[in-house]
Amino acid sequence: xxxxxxxxxxxxxxxxxxxxxxxxxxxxxxxxxxxxxxxxxxxxxxxxxxxxxxxxxxxxxxxxxxxxxxxxxxxxxxxxxxxxxxxxxxxxxxxxxxxxxxxxxxxxxxxxxxxxxxxxxxxxxxxxxxxxxxxxxxxxxxxxxxxxxxxxxxxxxxxxxxxxxxxxxxxxxxxxxxxxxxxxxxxxxxxxxxxxxxxxxxxxxxxxxxxxxxxxxxxxxxxxxxxxxxxxxxxxxxxxxxxxxxxxxxxxxxxxxxxxxxxxxxxxx
Amino acid sequence: xxxxxxxxxxxxxxxxxxxxxxxxxxxxxxxxxxxxxxxxxxxxxxxxxxxxxxxxxxxxxxxxxxxxxxxxxxxxxxxxxxxxxxxxxxxxxxxxxxxxxxxxxxxxxxxxxxxxxxxxxxxxxxxxxxxxxxxxxxxxxxxxxxxxxxxxxxxxxxxxxxxxxxxxxxxxxxxxxxxxxxxxxxxxxxxxxxxxxxxxxxxxxxxxxxxxxxxxxxxxxxxxxxxxxxxxxxxxxxxxxxxxxxxxxx
Numbered sequence: 231x232x233x234x235x236x237x238x239x240x241x242x243x244x245x246x247x248x249x250x251x252x253x254x255x256x257x258x259x260x261x262x263x264x265x266x267x268x269x270x271x272x273x274x275x276x277x278x279x280x281x282x283x284x285x286x287x288x289x290x291x292x293x294x295x296x297x298x299x300x301x302x303x304x305x306x307x308x309x310x311x312x313x314x315x316x317x318x319x320x321x322x323x324x325x326x327x328x329x330x331x332x333x334x335x336x337x338x339x340x341x342x343x344x345x346x347x348x349x350x351x352x353x354x355x356x357x358x359x360x361x362x363x364x365x366x367x368x369x370x371x372x373x374x375x376x377x378x379x380x381x382x383x384x385x386x387x388x389x390x391x392x393x394x395x396x397x398x399x400x401x402x403x404x405x406x407x408x409x410x411x412x413x414x415x416x417x418x419x420x421x422x423x424x425x426x427x428x429x430x431x432x433x434x435x436x437x438x439x440x441x442x443x444x445x446x447x448x449x450x451x452x453x454x455x456x457x458x459x460x461x462x463x464x465x466x467x468x469x470x471x472x473x474x475x476x477x478x479x480x481x482x483x484x485x486x487x488x489x490x491x492x493x494x495x496x497x498x499x
Numbered sequence: 500x501x502x503x504x505x506x507x508x509x510x511x512x513x514x515x516x517x518x519x520x521x522x523x524x525x526x527x528x529x530x531x532x533x534x535x536x537x538x539x540x541x542x543x544x545x546x547x548x549x550x551x552x553x554x555x556x557x558x559x560x561x562x563x564x565x566x567x568x569x570x571x572x573x574x575x576x577x578x579x580x581x582x583x584x585x586x587x588x589x590x591x592x593x594x595x596x597x598x599x600x601x602x603x604x605x606x607x608x609x610x611x612x613x614x615x616x617x618x619x620x621x622x623x624x625x626x627x628x629x630x631x632x633x634x635x636x637x638x639x640x641x642x643x644x645x646x647x648x649x650x651x652x653x654x655x656x657x658x659x660x661x662x663x664x665x666x667x668x669x670x671x672x673x674x675x676x677x678x679x680x681x682x683x684x685x686x687x688x689x690x691x692x693x694x695x696x697x698x699x700x701x702x703x704x705x706x707x708x709x710x711x712x713x714x715x716x717x718x719x720x721x722x723x724x725x726x727x728x729x730x731x732x733x734x735x736x737x738x739x740x741x742x743x744x745x746x747x748x749x
Binding site: 234237240241243244245248251252326328330332333334337342 | 601
């Protein structure tokens with residue numbers, strides 16, 4: 231049966247509102263989301279600044295500091311952590327049973343999951359902008375219009391990384407397994423990308439690692455953000471991020487299909 | 500949708516891998532009636548609830564709700580169902596009202612109607628005065644009442660409750676059973692109440708006894724008692740589920 235469009239919108243607003251309320255109750259989450267990249271920016275970058283030269287490369291018009299170079303990577307890191315945290319919350323909701331309330335709403339399951347994904351992405355935007363404001367005030371100098379230009383790309387990268395988290399949440403059977411999975415996802419994704427070092431530097435050190443980096447969708451999320459911050463679009467990165475988002479989300483919807491049986495594993499009595 | 504057709508479950512099968520949970524289960528729930536689905540732990544009650552709520556898909560057979568086939572139009576059937584799961588599904592860090600509002604949004608309720616429905620449902624379940632409190636502050640009995648209030652928000656015609664009294668003390672349990680019976684009586688709701696506790700079944704209810712994944716008896720309580728020559732529900736339950744009679748609580 232086709233349901234009126236207003237019902238879809240009301241549902242989306244409800245899911246966004248609930249995620250916002252939950253986020254407001256978790257002040258530690260915002261603090262952690264801010265402190266983690268700031269530590270990288272202030273401490274890690276201070277150590278690496280002197281030993282890692284960054285040559286002029288697009289989208290930068292001149293030499294840049296290492297702090298400036300890693301800002302897009304740290305933004306993507308915030309979104310990656312947020313995606314994993316949302317995924318953890320979904321596993322928790324499933325364990326606690328509250329996921330059933332979402333999944334028994336009279337709307338298509340893909341739409342309910344997409345609403346959840348969009349809500350998680352919206353939360354990541356708040357975290358990213360809080361970080362960007364602090365970074366701009368303290369250490370780096372970004373083009374003012376970049377704050378605006380990066381917004382649609384942030385939405386796309388947030389959806390891609392959130393969809394990855396959602397896919398993982400559909401596959402993880404128990405909350406206890408989550409920490410291990412996160413370590414296997416977050417750290418390789420982050421380190422095997424252009425977040426901390428330019429890829430040409432990586433290629434100089436190891437061709438194999440370079441190839442892994444260029445196969446990592448996180449690399450393209452970082453590059454899409456890097457260019458957007460400097461008011462440029464990078465079509466290849468945007469295309470790969472969009473494609474990865476569609477694949478991850480499609481697999482997540484499949485993972486939550488009752489025929490595959492998310493709740494199937496937990497049935498009793 | 501034709502409410503007079505009630506709920507029909509025909510030859511439904513479901514298995515967890517090689518382990519069968521429901522074997523050719525058939526039953527018919529009369530509209531506007533309170534039907535107790537009685538069975539010991541592991542009988543297949545929660546599996547049946549998951550199938551009725553479209554969380555699982557039957558591996559055989561058909562389910563129709565008020566004439567609508569669940570497989571063909573699960574969204575329309577979910578729209579007329581109010582579900583209370585065995586596991587509590589409230590968001591503990593949100594207030595009573597916020598939990599209600601979230602559920603209302605999931606069902607597409609908006610505007611003044613939401614306020615009216617929240618007020619009416621909380622009042623019906625005796626929680627109107629506590630709507631600003633965090634759910635975490637409520638005791639188990641009140642949390643269950645809240646789940647029922649929430650399930651009533653979109654004015655469902657079929658209430659599905661899976662062992663809703665688990666973890667409640669005796670007075671809270673009796674209170675909840677009475678509340679749902681009153682709902683069924685006053686508003687003409689069709690109710691399926693899954694339980695393993697025989698004292699939650701009242702003389703005027705319909706009864707389905709489920710054991711080891713198959714229906715052992717069904718009909719009005721008096722008919723089920725007569726069919727096995729028992730004088731009360733406990734006797735009938737013991738007779739019909741002989742191997743698991745020790746799990747029945749009086």
